[in-house]
Amino acid sequence: MLFIPGKNWMLSLAELAAYFQARNVKFEIAVYSKAFFVITVDEPTVIDVAGLGGTIKVGEITAKLLTQTMKKAFLEDDKQAQAEIKEALSSGNLTRHMFEKSSAGKAVFGVSVYWADSAFRPVARRMQRFVGSAVKKELAAEGKRANFMGFAKDRMYPQLSHVEVLKKSMVENRAEVLFCVDKEQTFVAVTVAVHDPFEFQKRDVGKPSQRKIFAIPPRLARIMVNLALCGEGKVFLDPFCGVGTILQEALLARAKVVGVDVNRWCVEAARRNLEWLADEYSLENAEYRILHGDVRKLSEKVGREQVDCAATEPDLGPALRQVPTTSYATRLVERLEPLYHVLLEEAYKVLRWDGRLVFVSPYVKTRSGQPVTMRVEEKALAVGFKRVYPFQKENFAGDPVGLEELTAMASLVDVEERHLIGREIHVFQK
Numbered sequence: 001m002l003f004i005p006g007k008n009w010m011l012s013l014a015e016l017a018a019y020f021q022a023r024n025v026k027f028e029i030a031v032y033s034k035a036f037f038v039i040t041v042d043e044p045t046v047i048d049v050a051g052l053g054g055t056i057k058v059g060e061i062t063a064k065l066l067t068q069t070m071k072k073a074f075l076e077d078d079k080q081a082q083a084e085i086k087e088a089l090s091s092g093n094l095t096r097h098m099f100e101k102s103s104a105g106k107a108v109f110g111v112s113v114y115w116a117d118s119a120f121r122p123v124a125r126r127m128q129r130f131v132g133s134a135v136k137k138e139l140a141a142e143g144k145r146a147n148f149m150g151f152a153k154d155r156m157y158p159q160l161s162h163v164e165v166l167k168k169s170m171v172e173n174r175a176e177v178l179f180c181v182d183k184e185q186t187f188v189a190v191t192v193a194v195h196d197p198f199e200f201q202k203r204d205v206g207k208p209s210q211r212k213i214f215a216i217p218p219r220l221a222r223i224m225v226n227l228a229l230c231g232e233g234k235v236f237l238d239p240f241c242g243v244g245t246i247l248q249e250a251l252l253a254r255a256k257v258v259g260v261d262v263n264r265w266c267v268e269a270a271r272r273n274l275e276w277l278a279d280e281y282s283l284e285n286a287e288y289r290i291l292h293g294d295v296r297k298l299s300e301k302v303g304r305e306q307v308d309c310a311a312t313e314p315d316l317g318p319a320l321r322q323v324p325t326t327s328y329a330t331r332l333v334e335r336l337e338p339l340y341h342v343l344l345e346e347a348y349k350v351l352r353w354d355g356r357l358v359f360v361s362p363y364v365k366t367r368s369g370q371p372v373t374m375r376v377e378e379k380a381l382a383v384g385f386k387r388v389y390p391f392q393k394e395n396f397a398g399d400p401v402g403l404e405e406l407t408a409m410a411s412l413v414d415v416e417e418r419h420l421i422g423r424e425i426h427v428f429q430k
């Protein structure tokens with residue numbers, strides 16, 4: 001299976017690994033780069049893309065070619081290599097099921113090109129046109145008429161957005177071709193699922209009670225829920241639940257959710273939001289409890305060893321107007337530390353054996369260019385937790401360049417350019 005990640009590819013890849021792990025699906029990451037991943041699974045698995053926060057498109061691979069052939073065809077203009085590519089595209093696997101469910105007629109198909117090696121960037125548009133014309137010919141030979149979706153000249157990348165794919169019914173029609181050039185191999189795939197941004201947006205701005213400043217984006221909330229290995233029937237906790245953004249995602253994952261917040265308005269707001277969600281998504285028998293309380297008394301409130309998994313975003317500190325100095329940022333982070341220490345102590349008590357805690361700590365940009373982060377590991381280990389590294393070597397095929405660095409990463413970082421405080425995401429296990 002082929003996956004096109006969102007902006008933060010490491011978060012996307014870590015989420016997918018957790019997604020398979022939670023479902024006991026044996027998988028291997030065969031190819032990864034910031035552009036796309038190829039993951040092989042032992043058994044046929046339907047990916048519920050709506051349940052993933054970090055995946056934009058899912059593709060079914062129909063052909064593989066050597067990237068050496070791409071180099072010859074598009075960088076050296078070798079005619080024989082071009083003929084070889086045409087031949088692979090016309091095997092029928094790609095087009096046979098296109099427009100099966102609807103008559104082609106005015107329908108459109110599209111081609112999106114992705115590449116791991118920037119050497120292909122200058123020729124990506126040419127590759128797109130080349131693949132498009134080969135597909136069009138093949139469709140014609142099958143008696144199907146469809147137009148190749150054109151691109152505005154000023155467009156940066158020859159890639160359809162997920163919104164375009166949705167609007168042009170390209171998933172139902174299997175009408176988007178993904179042409180993905182990795183270092184060694186090139187994968188030809190058909191899009192079988194895309195991320196629906198309108199659903200996530202609805203949960204973000206459509207819920208009855210909102211609070212903009214502290215809000216975590218629903219997509220990141222879903223990634224955290226997945227990293228916690230949350231799933232159907234599990235008891236899920238957010239001890240700093242705010243208006244319930246993370247709880248919403250856990251409820252959609254069919255967990256029994258428990259939220260706690262010290263602010264009474266938040267408790268009411270989270271209740272209203274979950275009630276709305278259960279209704280909006282027709283979640284029958286949705287189980288949720290929102291409790292008013294302080295994290296310092298979490299185990300008294302929730303009970304010991306009652307929770308299977310938890311994900312939360314405690315206080316990240318005050319909104320900053322300008323990039324702080326390192327010493328100011330350090331003080332800011334140190335002031336928050338006691339709250340995080342309490343979280344670790346109390347979360348350990350309420351979690352069941354093997355239960356996971358996923359949480360965000362502040363990642364503060366500074367004038368020196370070196371971010372200030374919170375040291376949480378020492379405390380977590382002292383409490384009894386083990387750190388879960390986002391990437392495990394045994395989940396990867398072979399030993400590609402860069403894998404050692406990836407598997408040595410202890411946490412994941414999510415920082416937006418326009419924000420001064422980013423998020424560091426940790427996963428610990430009891």
Ligand SMILES: C[S@@+](CC[C@H](N)C(=O)[O-])C[C@H]1O[C@@H](n2cnc3c(N)ncnc32)[C@H](O)[C@@H]1O
Binds near residue numbers: 215240262293294296
């Ligand atoms: C960053 S917000 C969480 C935002 C939430 N993820 C959302 O999207 O709405 C942190 C929340 O922690 C709550 N909080 C702060 N200190 C707390 C404490 N000691 N115990 C429990 N909740 C606390 C605040 O009221 C606030 O709602």
